[in-house]
Amino acid sequence: MAKDKPETVAVHAGHMSAEHFGAVNTPVYRASTILFPTLDAMESRDKPYVYGRRGTPSSKSLEDAVTALEGGTRTVLCPSGANAIATAILSVCRAGDHLLMVDSCYNPTRIFCDKLLKRFGVETTFYDPLIGADIEKLFKPNTTAVFCESPGSLTFEIQDIPAIARVAHAKGASVLLDNTWGTPLYFNAFAHGVDLSIMAATKYVGGHADVMMGYVCANASHAERLHATHDELGLCASGDDCFLALRGLRTMPLRLKQHQENGLKLARWLMARPEVECVLHPALESDPGHALWKRDFTGACGLFGVVLKPASHEALSAFMNNLTLFGMGFSWGGYESLIVTSHTHRTAKPFHTDGPLIRIHAGLEDADDLIADLEKGFERMARAS
Ligand SMILES: *Cc1c(COP(=O)(O)O)cnc(C)c1O
DSSP: OOOOOHHHHHHHTTOOGGGGTTOSSOOOOOOSBOOOSSHHHHHHOOSSOOBGGGOOHHHHHHHHHHHHHHTOSEEEEESSHHHHHHHHHHTTOOTTOEEEEETTSOHHHHHHIIIIIHHTTOEEEEEOTTOGGGGGGGOOTTEEEEEEESSOTTTOOOOOHHHHHHHHHHTTOEEEEEOTTTHHHHOOTGGGTOSEEEEETTTTTTOSSOOOOEEEEEOTTTHHHHHHHHHHTTOOOOHHHHHHHHHHHHHHHHHHHHHHHHHHHHHHHHHTOTTEEEEEOTTSTTSTTHHHHHHHOSOOOSEEEEEEOOOOHHHHHHHHTTOSSSBOOSOOOSSSOEEEEOOOOOSSSOOOOSSOEEEEEOOSSOHHHHHHHHHHHHHHHHHHO
16 A cells, blocks of 8 residues: 555544544543542553543544654653653653764753753763764764754754764663754654654644644654653653644645745845845755755755854844744744844854844745845835944
8 A cells, every 4th residue: 555645644643533432532521530430440540541640532632643754663651842852852862871962952951951951971072063973973882862952952963863873772771863954754763764753733734823832753663751751750741742743744745835935035034135134045056954854864954054244233223123924022933024133152172153143934835925024124214233
């Protein structure tokens, strides 16, 4: 049988209509206690659901859908993307281990390594995102995992994940990936050698700026320890949030197409502006990561970086304040456009810009309307300079 395309999987995976009177969507299960009919049933624990924290049909539907879309073996749901990252790392590290972490990681990931992991006796070395197979030189006898994020948060470098995975696996180490930007639609983590695929489902899975959620999907060799760690940490996601995330997942392929198209249109327009030094977007032919992106990715989402020419705080405020369609706020992946200033925290390979670094999330509005909004912002900026 031919394998279904991701668009088809996203629509159908995880359905439990037959168990719910034909309702298309699995209803919200709000449950802590699950009652057993008899002493034998309670002691054998062979029911599919035994306690709210350990799963309900709401979480099972979402887990199954994610596992199918990722092409993995098992998925665990976490209360946030940041927590999913921590859970994945804890499942492959013990005291005395060494972790290789990409220098362009999401900053809370860096903080987790520098603070909590260090406190529990795991040492982290941050590495240049462009290191490729040379990562071999950074391995120590106790290196147990390599963590990747591609493209990098804020700076958008594309990593050579297959090259890194080949080295890591030859050394017996696990490969973890924060795949929030690529999503399983545009970057197939397991096909490129990843063992644990992590996503901040808060972003494109939820897709509507109203749910906090993370997941980790494991391949066969990592499923058991991932599940055990998740259970030992006592993690779960609420039925309401599972419902919203699964509802979002159903339309994620369609939304991503539009985010991609709008993002590229804005990126190309910005590249031609005199106020812009450069645009950080791997799907642009001029981007240093474009060749690798083209080899490994099948699309781009709506998130990219822009380096502006040096501008005063007043000029930047004039540009960003009073935009009518771009909101200023953290997170991304919702249907609305966003703009924020970015500050990097690098230690392995500093990332320097002369002018301000900003990050744009292209939402689902009409792209020309978005461009008009930015254009007015640049006019205000010129008047304030
Ligand atoms: C937002 C984000 C996270 C964290 O997700 P939360 O749900 O906000 O905790 C992790 N990784 C990346 C790349 C992100 O952009």
